[in-house]
Amino acid sequence: MPQPRIIIVGAGFAGLAAAKALKKTQAEVVLIDRTNHHVFQPLLYQVATSVLTPSHIATPIRSIFRNQKNTIVIMGEVTGVDKDQKCVFVSDADRQNVSITYDYLILATGASHSYFGHNEFAEYAPGLKSLGDAEAARNKILQAFELAEAEEDPARHRDLLTFVLVGAGPTGVEMAGALAILVRTALKSDFRRIDPTSARIVLVDAAPKILGPFSENLSKAAKQRLEKLGVEVRLGHSVDQIDAEGVIVAGERIASKTVIWTAGVAPSPAGKWLNIETDRAGRVRIQKDLTVPGHVEIFVVGDTASLDQNGKPLPGVAQVAMQQGRYAGKLIHSRIVGSPPPRAFSYFDKGSMAVVGKGFAVLQSGKVQVSGLGAWLAWAAVHLQFLATSSLRLGVFLQWIWTYVTGQRGSRLIVNHHGSDKGTRSAETPLGAAAASK
Numbered sequence: 213m214p215q216p217r218i219i220i221v222g223a224g225f226a227g228l229a230a231a232k233a234l235k236k237t238q239a240e241v242v243l244i245d246r247t248n249h250h251v252f253q254p255l256l257y258q259v260a261t262s263v264l265t266p267s268h269i270a271t272p273i274r275s276i277f278r279n280q281k282n283t284i285v286i287m288g289e290v291t292g293v294d295k296d297q298k299c300v301f302v303s304d305a306d307r308q309n310v311s312i313t314y315d316y317l318i319l320a321t322g323a324s325h326s327y328f329g330h331n332e333f334a335e336y337a338p339g340l341k342s343l344g345d346a347e348a349a350r351n352k353i354l355q356a357f358e359l360a361e362a363e364e365d366p367a368r369h370r371d372l373l374t375f376v377l378v379g380a381g382p383t384g385v386e387m388a389g390a391l392a393i394l395v396r397t398a399l400k401s402d403f404r405r406i407d408p409t410s411a412r413i414v415l416v417d418a419a420p421k422i423l424g425p426f427s428e429n430l431s432k433a434a435k436q437r438l439e440k441l442g443v444e445v446r447l448g449h450s451v452d453q454i455d456a457e458g459v460i461v462a463g464e465r466i467a468s469k470t471v472i473w474t475a476g477v478a479p480s481p482a483g484k485w486l487n488i489e490t491d492r493a494g495r496v497r498i499q500k501d502l503t504v505p506g507h508v509e510i511f512v513v514g515d516t517a518s519l520d521q522n523g524k525p526l527p528g529v530a531q532v533a534m535q536q537g538r539y540a541g542k543l544i545h546s547r548i549v550g551s552p553p554p555r556a557f558s559y560f561d562k563g564s565m566a567v568v569g570k571g572f573a574v575l576q577s578g579k580v581q582v583s584g585l586g587a588w589l590a591w592a593a594v595h596l597q598f599l600a601t602s603s604l605r606l607g608v609f610l611q612w613i614w615t616y617v618t619g620q621r622g623s624r625l626i627v628n629h630h631g632s633d634k635g636t637r638s639a640e641t642p643l644g645a646a647a648a649s650k
């Protein structure tokens with residue numbers, strides 16, 4: 213009798229956890245992702261601010277499953293699901309909508325940016341969700357300093373050295389802190405015409421406090437820390453406009469050439485593929501066993517799923533994704549071997565953390581609320597622990613020590629992926645303009 217086939221779409225936190233939970237299952241596990249790597253998203257901001265390189269936080273999916281013989285990894289983009297025929301459609305660079313049948317399906321396709329109905333902002337305010345996004349943000353940030361140094365008119369330096377981060381959740385706060393440290397340490401002595409420490413970093417959010425899910429005290433401590441690092445925190449007003457000249461907040465224009473979107477996320481189209489009920493954000497409403505109504509063989513987990521616990525929706529965080537992925541894998545395993553299924557899914561909240569600059573973090577776990585160096589050490593230990601492989605753990609650990617001690621950054625490269633590095637000499641730059649006018 214052929215083995216059952218379990219298709220897992222997405223090799224993020226949820227998909228990886230599901231596949232690992234199926235390690236000993238007599239089944240063919242097919243793990244499909246549109247990239248060839250798993251990304252540790254919580255550290256993307258460190259790539260964007262030159263602390264780490266992309267290879268510090270990403271691993272080839274294939275290498276993670278090198279020794280898991282029942283698992284085949286396929287690089288392709290899933291474009292749809294046929295629930296009746298029990299198949300998914302996959303496209304790659306060579307073929308379109310190839311159908312692959314399944315006995316069990318786990319959709320773990322995560323989320324992407326949401327510009328809250330203002331998709332026109334995307335052109336001027338890239339988000340931070342993939343390795344490509346982080347590299348693009350790093351290019352943009354470093355290029356702003358290059359442009360300012362090449363600019364002879366000091367009046368333009370202010371705009372070129374103004375950085376606006378839209379969204380003061382953990383990503384925006386962590387990014388603002390890391391940027392503030394970057395200008396004060398690694399960049400400080402490297403320029404002649406400009407003073408990198410004069411860079412203006414503005415963090416904007418419509419909410420009345422930063423780090424929404426954290427307590428009032430921790431939010432205040434994080435805000436004070438950011439302000440001590442020179443970050444301007446503007447709360448209580450959403451961004452009305454983002455364009456080539458900067459942003460408009462509460463009627464005031466903040467001129468900036470570097471705006472980064474660190475606000476909302478939108479789930480993947482899994483709900484549309486399944487043609488099934490979603491919550492207001494578009495996440496698939498799942499049941500206590502993480503399956504979708506009417507289909508015991510289809511699981512949706514992680515950021516693209518919506519499940520309430522104690523009357524509140526579970527947050528879109530890595531812990532939820534990992535615990536759900538593991539649960540789905542275990543439940544499928546129990547069905548295949550005929551053992552009793554695990555109890556209904558229940559999320560165990562281990563707490564939340566956010567780092568604010570060097571040697572300072574906030575940590576909230578149950579009634580425990582801590583800020584400062586101790587929280588930062590805990591943050592570092594937890595993040596190292598959850599990196600996908602020991603080589604990543606070692607690489608990140610050594611880089612962090614180097615950065616902490618020397619203030620230098622691992623990767624301050626502006627890399628243009630469109631052929632030669634001509635992008636740095638485009639007509640937008642003073643040098644490019646000079647060349648163009650000759």
Ligand SMILES: Cc1cc2nc3c(=O)[nH]c(=O)nc-3n(C[C@H](O)[C@H](O)[C@H](O)COP(=O)(O)OP(=O)(O)OC[C@H]3O[C@@H](n4cnc5c(N)ncnc54)[C@H](O)[C@@H]3O)c2cc1C
Pocket residue numbers: 221222223224225226227244245246247249250251253254255256257288289290291320321322323340341382383480513514515516528529530531533565
């Ligand atoms: C910048 C940033 C910082 C964060 N910081 C934290 C933090 O500090 N702590 C925390 O707990 N959480 C944090 N999060 C949230 C956390 O990363 C997510 O909750 C978690 O990644 C969700 O896991 P997932 O498996 O559902 O989705 P993801 O990890 O997003 O994985 C989805 C996978 O599906 C693949 N995929 C998507 N669509 C398709 C398709 N059509 N076909 C094939 N493959 C597809 C993607 O390539 C990806 O590999 C952060 C997120 C971001 C973006």
